[in-house]
Amino acid sequence: MGKYLGPVCRLCRREGVKLYLKGEKCYSSKCPLVLRKRPPGELPKKIKSSLSEYGLRFREKQKLKRLYFISERQLRRFLEIARSEGGVIGDNLISLLERRLDNVVYRAGFARSRREARMLVSHKHFKINGHYVNIPSYLVEEGDKIEFVLDNQELLENAKGKKDKVPQWLKVDTDTKTIEVLRLPKGEDLRLDIPINMLYIIEYYSR
Numbered sequence: 001m002g003k004y005l006g007p008v009c010r011l012c013r014r015e016g017v018k019l020y021l022k023g024e025k026c027y028s029s030k031c032p033l034v035l036r037k038r039p040p041g042e043l044p045k046k047i048k049s050s051l052s053e054y055g056l057r058f059r060e061k062q063k064l065k066r067l068y069f070i071s072e073r074q075l076r077r078f079l080e081i082a083r084s085e086g087g088v089i090g091d092n093l094i095s096l097l098e099r100r101l102d103n104v105v106y107r108a109g110f111a112r113s114r115r116e117a118r119m120l121v122s123h124k125h126f127k128i129n130g131h132y133v134n135i136p137s138y139l140v141e142e143g144d145k146i147e148f149v150l151d152n153q154e155l156l157e158n159a160k161g162k163k164d165k166v167p168q169w170l171k172v173d174t175d176t177k178t179i180e181v182l183r184l185p186k187g188e189d190l191r192l193d194i195p196i197n198m199l200y201i202i203e204y205y206s207r
Contacts, residue, residue: 008115011066014039015059017194019067021115057204060197067194068097069114074137079205090198091190098167098185101126101146102136108172108179109159110148125150140181148177 008021016039051059065075082092097103102117105126111117118136120126126133127147128140140146148155160174167189171180 015063015066017063019063020193021066021069021113054204056197057200060200061204063194063196064097064192064198064201067114067192067196068100068103069118070097070100070137076205079202089202091186093198093201094190094192095185096139098189099139099141100136101128101133101138101140104140104146104170104179104181105148107167108146108170109162109166110155110177110179112155112158120150142181142183144181146179146181148179 012019078096082089085092102121105111105117106114121136122134124132124134166172169183169185169189171182
């Protein structure tokens with residue numbers, strides 16, 4: 001996500017929801033959001049102040065950015081593509097984000113978080129149709145075959161444990177360490193991990 005190098009758990013606390021950026025820690029009692037629900041640097045308040053209309057839309061945009069661990073520039077670029085495709089802009093945007101290579105690696109279980117998936121892709125641990133790809137934002141297409149070339153038993157076990165959670169538009173074979181893109185994400189595939197108001201995001205960028 002851009003050049004953010006700070007503690008990623010602060011991002012979850014800032015947005016008030018789990019963004020699943022630390023893998024298994026996010027599901028444990030050690031999650032900082034469970035221990036400290038207040039945003040970083042904010043003191044306890046008796047009365048919670050409400051956000052402005054702008055603030056509401058800004059926070060939804062930030063949640064989406066941080067969920068997929070992408071930069072402001074990348075989100076704007078994907079939104080431009082989503083607008084040009086016709087149909088429902090929000091659905092188009094989610095479909096594009098789901099097709100990112102780092103997200104596909106995460107969905108397949110070969111990484112415990114999108115942040116880890118981004119690192120693995122950047123280090124050339126994946127091939128697409130026989131060619132090394134080190135661009136996390138690479139958009140997969142129907143029929144693409146992705147191969148995990150790193151011999152990491154821990155990540156393989158993670159993938160085996162999450163086979164039931166793999167979206168229907170992907171096919172994962174942990175024996176051959178491959179992911180096949182059966183089709184592009186649509187319909188039920190576009191359900192986000194956390195509640196996000198996509199209309200607010202579109203309105204934010206329409207100002």
